[in-house]
Amino acid sequence: MSLFTANPSPAVAAILDDLAFPRLKALVIDTTGMAFYRDKDGDLARILAERMAEIGCGDCAAYLGLLQSQGQGKAEMDALIAELTIGETYFFRHKEQFDALRDLILPEVIERNRPVRRLRIWSAGCATGPEPYSVAIMLEREFGDRIAGWHVTVLGTDINQKFLTRAREGRYDEWAFRTMPDSLRAACFERAGSQWQIRPEFKRNVSFQYHNLIKSPFPSLADNIAGFDIIICRNVIIYFSQATVESLVPCFHESLNDGGWLIMGHAEPNQRLFSRFRTVNTPGAVLYQRVDRPDEAVVEKAPPSPPPSSLPPPLPKPAPLPAGRGEPSKAAPLRRVRPPVPSRPPPAPAVPAAGPSEGGDRLKVARDLADSGQWEKAAAACDAIIAAVPLDAWAHFYRAMVHEQLGEDEPCEKALRRAIYLDRRLVLPHYHLGLFLARKDDAAGAVRSFRNAQALLAGLADEQPVNPGEKITVGQMREAVAMHLKLVGGA
Ligand SMILES: C[S@@+](CC[C@H](N)C(=O)[O-])C[C@H]1O[C@@H](n2cnc3c(N)ncnc32)[C@H](O)[C@@H]1O
Structure with missing residues (x-):
């Protein structure tokens, strides 16, 4: 009681x-x-x-x-x-998991992503931000030379808007550094009165956005929640019911790229719940890897030795996986997950299906491919639709999303503007152009785009999808637009 x-x-x-x-x-x-x-x-x-x-x-x-x-x-x-909500958090919380991140996961993911030079990491339930910033600090200090010039995203999401505001500020009391060596703090933070402000080089790849794990469907590329190499969701699901947790696990699975890793709280391992993942034990940490093609899994490889650092000393190499662990789970998909994405787009229908896009079913395939992080296939699927139906605004929009994920700024902006030119009534292209311009420090342009999105949303019912076929609702979009308008000083 x-x-x-x-x-x-x-x-x-x-x-x-x-x-x-x-x-x-x-x-x-x-x-x-x-x-x-x-x-x-x-x-x-x-x-x-x-x-x-x-x-x-x-x-x-x-x-x-x-x-x-x-x-x-x-x-x-x-x-x-x-x-x-309970926002207990601190930098490098549970050292063993960060050791595993540094010694096993990041070297493996960086090696795999070398041809595409990008990295996407999601801290789900990030509270005031120490978790994503710890990852960014580790990336910069330990792997900076290996990922120089890469398109790196560390996304922190939370349901608590006050926490997100504090996370964006990046200023912390002593207590947030309770297990972090003073020398590391001095290297990564500047004194700000009685607090510490994170230095810009550890902030530049980190962004924060509202996301309710229960109500905001994911994966969703349009919501920027898709195609991750690593998902960290620690000390969040402990507050949820078993049924809720069971419905979330497949969503995390689908939001990871093949070979991507899921890190849950250290007290939350559960062989049955995560049975669709490969389980990897390292000293003091249990990790889960999405492995669609077990024969190509690379975790047995010894991780390359990290460069010298001021972070705590590395752990011993993880033990090789026991035989049989690599079998993908045969568990039936649970209720929130979409049907598996086909590995290759089905042949295009001769006549475009009716619906929000001229591309119809083909567009759905492209969107599903993009939502599951299969960027190259998604790009090819969009290009095929554009070749057949050049005026399909949606195809240009999803092509823009893929350009964005590939770090291709100029074509991304062009494709967004083309989508808007072709159909000014679509909310998502305006919203994403706003995000794009905000990132480029074009605050006036961003405000204009967010206001356009806001105007299009006016009068629509909160619970309806923002655009036909989309998972994001008008209410969620309204909220996201308002938040970004505020951030760029337009509200
Ligand atoms: C205890 S903190 C964990 C912070 C960090 N992950 C860590 O381990 O240090 C739990 C966080 O989960 C967030 N949370 C609770 N319910 C959520 C939901 N439905 N969607 C997203 N975040 C949620 C809370 O707002 C809080 O910031």
Whole structure:
């Protein structure tokens, strides 16, 4: 039993006795996945009491109505989530996993990606940012020479907007460095009063975006959540129900490139749950690798020795995998996952199917290929549609997304502008052009593009897909646009 249920304040007691409390609790758990609160009524009621007092809301039914309302609902849900979520985190948390990242995973991925010179890493549930920044620090200091000139992305996502704001600032108290050597901190951070500010060279490849693991479908290239080499999701699923976790694992699997790695919290290993992955044990860490073609797996190779560094000393080499571990799982796909992406696009239909795109089914194939990180095949599929239907705005849009993933800036911008030229009503090309221009420090251009996207979204129902066939909803897009507008100073 929680401390708060033992002797609740009158406001908390009133919430616990309120007939609408169970519905409010169900909404909170359904929105965040935090089944953690299932048996913590006292804690939840205390947080609700604080929020409701702050905005002058009298009872649970009224607050429920507000959370579900079209206008203010989203902002209030964000404010509530900011109080509900637990953001405990620090730099290089659980050293053994970072050792495995440095000694096994990064050397292997970098070697494999050498021909394409790119690297995509996702920290899902990144809280205030130490996890993605730790990865960026390791990349820069340990592998900087090997990946110089590469297109590197370290993406941190979270459901808590306040955490994301702090993550973007990159300024931390002493406590965030509790296990990091002082010398390493001094090399990577600058003093900022009583805090420490991360240096720009460790920040430039790191970006942050809102993403709710429960409500935002993934993989989704249009949402920038696809085609990762490494996914780190630590100390997040511990708050979710077993059923939720089971539905997420296939999504992580699909969001990885073939050969990509999943790192979960050190206390979360589960052979059955991750059975579709190859399990790799290193001292103090259990890692999961997506292996679509087991005979081509490369983990048995000894990792190249890392260059000298000021990070903690390397671990012994991981033991070779026991025979039989490489078999891909035969487990049936779970409910959230899309059907497996075909390894080769099926022959193009002679007549384009009806739908949002002239390219019809062929476009879906291209999008699925892109969502699963098969960039070259996705590019070829888009090019084939464009050759057949040159005015297909969607084909140009997905081609732009693939250009972006390949670090091809100029063709990416051109393809986005072409998609917009061909159909000004599509929200996603405006949004992605905004992101592109923001990255290029063209704030005025970015503001224009985000405002265009905003205008197109006006009046649409939150729950409908942002564009036909897309997984992102209008509500999610609205929120993403508003956040980016704010970041570029347009709101
Ligand atoms: C304990 S922190 C973990 C931080 C970091 N991964 C680490 O291990 O140091 C858990 C994070 O998960 C986030 N979270 C909780 N529910 C989430 C959801 N449905 N989608 C995305 N993030 C979520 C919380 O906001 C919080 O920042």
